[in-house]
Amino acid sequence: MSATERRVGRHHIAFYRGWLQGVDLRILADRYLETGLDLRIAKATLAWLRDTFSRVALRHGKRRESRLLRLHLSAASSTPLPSLEDFRAECDPSGFYGEKELIQLYLEAYPQARDQRARRRKRLLEEQLQALAWIEELLATDPVPDDPVAAWLEPQVADRLAKAGIATIGALIERIRLRGYRWWVSVPKLGEKGAARILAWLDGYKRSLGELPQYARHPVRAQQANALVEARPRETGIVPIEAFVLPQELSGEHGSNRHPQPPIIEAANDYQAVRAWLAAKASSPNTARAYRKEAERLMLWAIVERGKPLSGLSVEDCAAYRNWLSMLGRTPDGEWPFRIPQSRWIGARNTPRHSPAWRPFDGPLSPQSIRQALLILSGLFAWLVRVQYCAFNPWEAVGRKLAPMPEAPPEIELSRAFSKGQWQYLTEYVERQPMDAYHVRLRFLLAFAYATGMRLAELVGARTGHIYAVPLRQQLGVRWMLKVQGKGGKWRAVPLAGHLVEALGQYLAARGLDPDPLANPADTPVLARLTSNRPMSASAIYKTLDETFRRAAAALRASGRHQEAKDFDRASVHWLRHTRASHLASDGVPVNLIQKLLGHASLATTSIYTESDDERLWTEIERHDRNAFASAA
Numbered sequence: 001m002s003a004t005e006r007r008v009g010r011h012h013i014a015f016y017r018g019w020l021q022g023v024d025l026r027i028l029a030d031r032y033l034e035t036g037l038d039l040r041i042a043k044a045t046l047a048w049l050r051d052t053f054s055r056v057a058l059r060h061g062k063r064r065e066s067r068l069l070r071l072h073l074s075a076a077s078s079t080p081l082p083s084l085e086d087f088r089a090e091c092d093p094s095g096f097y098g099e100k101e102l103i104q105l106y107l108e109a110y111p112q113a114r115d116q117r118a119r120r121r122k123r124l125l126e127e128q129l130q131a132l133a134w135i136e137e138l139l140a141t142d143p144v145p146d147d148p149v150a151a152w153l154e155p156q157v158a159d160r161l162a163k164a165g166i167a168t169i170g171a172l173i174e175r176i177r178l179r180g181y182r183w184w185v186s187v188p189k190l191g192e193k194g195a196a197r198i199l200a201w202l203d204g205y206k207r208s209l210g211e212l213p214q215y216a217r218h219p220v221r222a223q224q225a226n227a228l229v230e231a232r233p234r235e236t237g238i239v240p241i242e243a244f245v246l247p248q249e250l251s252g253e254h255g256s257n258r259h260p261q262p263p264i265i266e267a268a269n270d271y272q273a274v275r276a277w278l279a280a281k282a283s284s285p286n287t288a289r290a291y292r293k294e295a296e297r298l299m300l301w302a303i304v305e306r307g308k309p310l311s312g313l314s315v316e317d318c319a320a321y322r323n324w325l326s327m328l329g330r331t332p333d334g335e336w337p338f339r340i341p342q343s344r345w346i347g348a349r350n351t352p353r354h355s356p357a358w359r360p361f362d363g364p365l366s367p368q369s370i371r372q373a374l375l376i377l378s379g380l381f382a383w384l385v386r387v388q389y390c391a392f393n394p395w396e397a398v399g400r401k402l403a404p405m406p407e408a409p410p411e412i413e414l415s416r417a418f419s420k421g422q423w424q425y426l427t428e429y430v431e432r433q434p435m436d437a438y439h440v441r442l443r444f445l446l447a448f449a450y451a452t453g454m455r456l457a458e459l460v461g462a463r464t465g466h467i468y469a470v471p472l473r474q475q476l477g478v479r480w481m482l483k484v485q486g487k488g489g490k491w492r493a494v495p496l497a498g499h500l501v502e503a504l505g506q507y508l509a510a511r512g513l514d515p516d517p518l519a520n521p522a523d524t525p526v527l528a529r530l531t532s533n534r535p536m537s538a539s540a541i542y543k544t545l546d547e548t549f550r551r552a553a554a555a556l557r558a559s560g561r562h563q564e565a566k567d568f569d570r571a572s573v574h575w576l577r578h579t580r581a582s583h584l585a586s587d588g589v590p591v592n593l594i595q596k597l598l599g600h601a602s603l604a605t606t607s608i609y610t611e612s613d614d615e616r617l618w619t620e621i622e623r624h625d626r627n628a629f630a631s632a633a
Contacts, residue, residue, distance in 0.1 A: 065131040142208035145170030255311030329364030417578035453580040465522025
């Protein structure tokens with residue numbers, strides 16, 4: 001058998017056995033085949049099995065079995081009859097009737113038992129099933145991780161998986177484990193139902209392939225995220241803190257920096273102390289995530305890399321962590337001075353915390369992000385000192401000057417925004433998608449996020465009750481505005497252009513609501529889930545746009561535009577905010593008005609969007625050199 005020759009599995013045997021017994025082909029396909037109710041594929045699979053079984057029987061000199069396995073008896077005539085003993089057990093368990101009377105009752109219930117042809121068909125079916133049992137023993141096998149997908153799955157499905165870089169059953173399982181429920185997104189034309197069929201097929205071979213993770217079976221939104229993380233195998237390694245096993249000797253119960261007096265918080269170890277800090281200081285979900293991320297990174301580094309508890313870090317340790325943050329993802333492997341390789345700390349962006357592929361970082365941090373991390377960690381230890389958990393704050397003695405970062409030159413041009421050409425391509429790409437509920441919402445989400453320039457948390461918090469209309473001063477008409485609560489709990493007014501209000505009305509109508517935003521209940525979310533009018537979560541918005549950017553990148557790459565595709569590959573939700581500001585600045589909108597739209601506290605922050613002369617310089621050089629070389633030719 002060649003590497004890619006189609007294998008016969010036990011699900012194929014069950015499928016064929018049902019066909020021999022007269023079960024409807026649709027039912028069998030739905031129950032046993034990875035392609036489900038596709039009758040055309042079911043018939044092709046049946047023909048392949050019939051020919052394969054027949055050839056194998058002939059090759060082993062079993063000519064009668066070969067003919068028998070090609071024979072299809074009718075469902076009615078092949079229905080097995082109960083034995084006389086089974087009939088007595090069901091109808092006359094007390095033995096009231098004599099044998100002749102029982103036979104008479106049996107023949108009245110099953111008149112086909114008098115038919116010699118029916119009895120012959122029954123014997124033929126028994127012989128068919130015996131022949132199939134022989135075939136099963138000879139041919140049927142279980143898939144193993146090294147098998148090619150083409151050896152097990154229908155060719156069309158196997159081709160789609162191959163195009164997504166999934167060549168073997170093991171690679172398929174690994175993709176599912178790493179990406180969870182939406183593993184199929186990168187597989188062309190597979191879809192959610194097709195993916196569910198493949199999972200059901202894999203479930204039939206747990207003995208040889210192992211158990212699939214629970215998080216791969218349902219969308220994350222339908223599961224408790226914390227429960228998914230806590231269901232991970234617990235270990236002392238680079239894993240989310242919820243699944244981390246704190247070694248007793250490194251728990252911090254006896255850390256060298258512990259305060260001599262009992263703490264005024266209920267915390268016996270470092271993990272409990274960090275949780276108490278988060279509960280006391282994190283005023284919003286976004287702040288809680290940011291604080292947890294930095295504390296988690298430091299705790300993992302302290303234990304896994306440094307071999308110390310969090311409450312045992314010295315000034316030298318903290319300085320080393322500062323340098324480690326500066327060097328991570330930027331240093332050649334041969335020059336990396338730390339024990340744990342960089343690759344162990346860095347993973348793909350947006351990997352869910354319950355995935356085995358999760359890592360604390362998705363790449364090198366910018367200088368601004370590193371300074372923010374050090375500021376948060378210094379605040380953590382200052383708080384631990386105030387509550388008498390730690391004796392001193394080592395970060396107070398650590399300078400804020402970062403280690404040299406030669407591989408990370410400053411971004412002298414704004415590079416986290418779509419150009420006008422890229423934005424036009426993206427909007428046209430989305431417009432070409434089908435008009436189903438998902439894409440109706442996507443169209444509005446993209447327009448809303450871009451037009452308002454709002455942060456992710458602000459998009460989540462937008463409600464129709466925050467929308468209001470104000471009469472224009474100089475003419476008839478109104479201007480629509482949206483009240484937005486930004487950083488620090490500060491409110492600002494964001495204008496909603498006429499085209500955006502119209503798009504909002506269409507989106508509300510598609511959700512079964514009044515197209516007039518002011519006619520709906522005040523707590524109606526502007527962005528809602530597909531199955532209800534509950535608000536979209538931050539992760540749902542992030543993943544929806546992230547998936548759109550990746551698909552747009554794939555479409556660009558397919559048309560040969562590889563460089564343009566790279567920007568879409570690394571884009572995130574926040575790019576839409578940058579893009580809006582960049583486009584407004586290039587069109588001459590005053591910087592102070594852009595600052596007001598974005599809710600920046602400092603005008604200096606907004607000034608990064610003002611147009612530089614870099615593109616003009618490039619244009620002039622390009623024009624000059626094109627003319628110069630044309631003259632020389």
